[in-house]
Amino acid sequence: MSSDPELQALLDGVVGAVDDEIAADPGQPDFAAMIARAHELDPQRVRAEVVDEVNHWAPVVSIQQAHRRRRTRDDVELLAVIEGVRAEVEQDVAQRLGTPPPVAIDRPPLRSRGVWGMVLAAAAVLLVVGASVLQAGRWRLERDEPSRNEAVHQGPAPSPEPASHVAPRPEPEAAPVEADEAEAIEEATELVEPEPMAGEEASEEATPADASRSARKASRAPARTLEELDAMAHAAWRAGDLAEAERLFRRLAKRAGRGRLGDLAYGDLFTLARQRDERGKEAELWREYLRRFPDGRFADDARAGLCRRASGSAQLQCWERYLEDEPDGAHRAQARRALAVEGSP
Incomplete structure (x- = not known):
């Protein structure tokens, strides 16, 4: 209670x-x-x-x-x-x-005062040592200054040579171009062509210095992105330059590797080969595509296309492999018809 x-x-x-x-x-x-x-x-x-x-x-x-x-x-x-x-x-x-609260006395602890005293003493020591080191450095600098001036002025004064006999300043050697910069250099040299200056005749053979400067300038050019290469290839295709479009799609497929744009680039290469009526190149593209993209979006059509190009027993074996690899493929009906016709008496 x-x-x-x-x-x-x-x-x-x-x-x-x-x-x-x-x-x-x-x-x-x-x-x-x-x-x-x-x-x-x-x-x-x-x-x-x-x-x-x-x-x-x-x-x-x-x-x-x-x-x-x-x-x-x-x-x-x-x-x-x-x-x-x-x-x-x-x-x-x-x-x-019932009892009043104790009055707190604002007094720093002894340990903290001792720590602050040690910090101040260390700071004073560092200040004295730093001042002595700075003074010694200045003294050595003043002592060595006359000797450097005397070394500069010793010996006879060189006589100026005519301007026609002045040796040309050697050009620095070009830095080795890394493998990942080779493509940027190739693009820059193909797409950027320097125009000759007015009043100067272009030399028949470029000097090594010019080649090194061109390499350095090209190495500084930013590499084209995959999207830019894809846009350039389609622009060349629309302009009717099929060879340039094929070259750019080839480069895009190489750089994109097994990515989405690389897969799509092969589809454009298939269409270009069919447009240019290059049946042999189209079959080679199908084989190359299947080696890189065995499960790609065009793998079904590529396998069926190779089977249509084959003949005799090779065609039958190709359709059998097609049904094994693509049991639900879009061309399974044609494969079954071809095998049924061959198996009928």
């Missing part, structure tokens, strides 16, 4: 509210109650014998009865412990409220 009537009233109200909520809570029905309810709803499906069997083998204590007979409420020893703890807490609170 608390000595404060207001606090005691508040605690009694809380305990009463909790007890009321527990009493009003019906709880979850047990298994036997659920079986009995199921029998009430449908006696045909849940027979009375089942209810009796469940009540016999699974007796449970009512939840309401368990709420009313809680161990924590009826345990006298536990209640005594709780009352003792409550009394000690109330006594401690009363003592703390």
